Amino acid sequence: MFRHAGLLGIWLLLSGCQSAYYSAMEKVGVEKRDILVDRVEDARDAQEDAQQQFSSALERFSTLLEFDGGELQRVYEGLKDQYEASEASAEKVSARINKVQDVADALFDEWQDELDQYSSEKLRRDSSVKLKDTQRRYTQLLNSMRRAESKMTPVLSALKDNVLYLKHNLNASAIGSLQGEFSGIKRDIDLLLREMNRAIDQSNEFIQSIQN
Template identity: 50%
Template structure:
């Protein structure tokens, strides 16, 4: 029941609590939730946020293409449609970055604690084995974080392009402006294709990391 409640915490509350990380993690451990559990949960939430962002960017691209290739209709309505897609995409991108930051916070706390506790061993063989596990887990985590960050960074040029197009159309509601937006379609498609590929790689790696983390004692 405790873990079910933990899973339902919204991102805003998680980030607020994480602002006082030591106290928060200490409180969670008293409730039977270890840092390893929190790390697995946050990686899972990041994976979900990336899945949603991937779908949003794909949907936004289709909307953008549909609007710029259609010469008829109300230009104000077209602007409103594109602006809504931009706002949704920007919101998804922000959530992904917040989720990654939350993962980094608990991971650093976990590895710091693990390293400190090595000095408490009296058995040299157990200490060495724990050190090997720590090093392996850290390397695996560093690889996952790099993939997550690469995917997140791919969002920047897409968001920038969307913002430019929305702003341009906002102040130039005419057919000529629409034609100008159409000229960026190929670049935008290429950027989003690369973004989706990186998102999928990150999602896959997150799945693997979660399974590995949960399989270890």
């Protein structure tokens, strides 16, 4: 929605000056609420991409266990590529969740401070209620995203272990040794995908609630 911030906004964002970035965006009519929606969408999209990547890694691992002859080096490189792509996806998910948290903190601090500026008690109360409701929905969303994020760690650790093992044992017997690893990896990836589905659903609900 608001992905083109202009050269000034991009420079400020890359430099880490988030408060200056938000101020610059407000000057061109983009409020923190708009940026929050945009970043929740980005985090949701990153999780959807990660789901596909981890599913692809599981499929590659399954194919590895069906190895019945051929070039083991190619098999190893394929699994290694899947691990590295999964690691990159996980880092992208974490980075985007962090961006969501950053702008949400700034938005809620500003919203709370501005409650004191109302002269109308009725409007102040109404805004305060909306603030608490939005914070409650956001906390549920963030917890869900962080829970899904935490499920990536055991999957990445298991994939890395298997890549390292195969790297130094490029022989057919090594494939047999990895057979017992598959069920655990599949279980962890299935759990990860379920948690990500919950976070994605909550992202969509939050976006809808904040835009209404």
